[in-house]
Amino acid sequence: MSRSPHLPVSWTRTLCGAVLFAASLQACLAAPPEPAAPAQALRDTHQRLSEKLDHSSFGRPVQLDSSETPGGLEGDIYAVIDHPLPEVTAAFKGSAHWCELLTLHINNRRCKTATAQGRETLTLYVVRRYDKPVEQAFELPFVYRVANATPEHLSVELSAASGPFGTSNYRVTLEAIALDAQKSFVHFSYGYDHNMMVRLATQAYLATFGRDKVGFTVVGKAPDGKPEYIRGMRGLVERNAMRYFLTLDAYLSTDAKDASERRQRHWFAGAEQFPRQLHEVDLDTYLALKREDRQRDGAR
Template identity: 90%
Template sequence: MSSSPRLPVSWMRTLAGAVLLAFSLPVLAAAPDPAAPGGPAQALRAAHQRMSDKLDSSSFGRPVLLDSSETPGGLEGDIYAVIDHPLSAVTAAFKGSTHWCELLTLHINNRRCKTGTAQGRETLTLYVVRRYDKPVEQAFELPFVYRVANATPEHLAVELSAASGPFGTSNYRVTLEAVALDAQKSFVHFSYGYDHNMMVRLATQAYLATFGRDKVGFTVTGKTPDGKPEYIRGPRGLVERNAMRYFLTLDAYLSTDAKDAAERRQRHWFAAVEQYPRQLREVDLDTYLALKREDRQRDAAGR
């Protein structure tokens, strides 16, 4: 009887890095149905009404719902949140691939982003390293097609899609929807999904059983013997950590004026991440800012 092939450590790290962008959250209530009466704006408002009690009692101390799940083919899910920004500000911030590049590169592992066009469609390519301390030359590329699906005074919908990713991942799907709740607040639905093959699944499991065994997500699965929360681990913990990191990039981008220097947005994002040290702490502020400063200087020099 032959044993299964053993993956080299370097493969385990690299293949696990292929799911770096993936955060997926199961539907916390029925997802908005764009074909529902009243259109997508009314569908999203109805979702907010169904979730209002859970949003009010969110464990994050703010109206955010986050969870995770695995599907037979990969990972997918949703984040729902009430944010203190009018819909006009949300639309201005997220309608444009250049803006998305600016906000996505707040994430510590995203080292570069380029916009362009392909076959008449707007695109953005994200360069992601599997660990923050790896050089941008070792980044893998995620080429997204960017599309504004809807932009009205009542509703915004932006879609990013990538047919293929690195190391056997494929069918990346990102959508952001927003609807006004009143003159100052909006309700956002941020969904993400992707597929992966068996090699990626096995490599990720191996990574989480070794190098990533101490990492946890946000879902509370029980209590430790001393009464402290026991948090979810494994692939769901992985995607929950990235889910929160990406939500915080959106929040940081909205919460700082467009005239602000990039470093101010980076400081805002890092301070938000530091609210969850158990799950999200990777480096100190000086290291993070130095990496991002290096990225800005490289891009300014056209390297």
């Protein structure tokens, strides 16, 4: 900027400084805010959900959210658990640990770990119904990754690019922070994408054979005053998200040696707290299926 011959040098400098300050201020105001660090972001979420957690309908500080998008489904569970963060980190670091906990789910009949190209992988064998033989299971090949593990924050991610029957982009994530020396706050997320044919076929099933199946979100009241629960696609993802969350809870809560059946009993008891949504079989049938899986894979 050229200096006016009628202005003193000091005024010109002041004017230049003011222009530069205004430009800097405008740039600062236009710049997007820095994203919060992962641990702080999860703390902010805990603070935002604190009232819902304190008054949760689950009988414990748990909040479940679900969403249906044009591309797929996602379920998120937030919970305060009575386990310190070092214990949570020790339990959920390692793909072998995840294989043990994921096979607590009634439809998961086998799990194998491997290392490929420097990445840990985890392949889950899932049947469409608990009573189908393992030979009819479809495979879900996950890449396992510890995204962050510090004294204040844990983040574990499982991702599978493709799945069965036109599904894709499976994603399972677990985040945790310490609330105090004995408690942690966790966020568990489960989701996947599907094509239009899968969406329509699932909706048709849920409207006929699966019409009595419900999720956890209360959408109204029945004439008798009882809660009306969400149905359809969101009900589907809520049921599965809760089943997987209960595998985490059972794995953490039973750490004794040779604890397979103890964990199975814990998972089953957790699911039976919500019979309207999660009841499938009696305890003896569930334990027999899991015993069969252990014997079959143990003999290999």
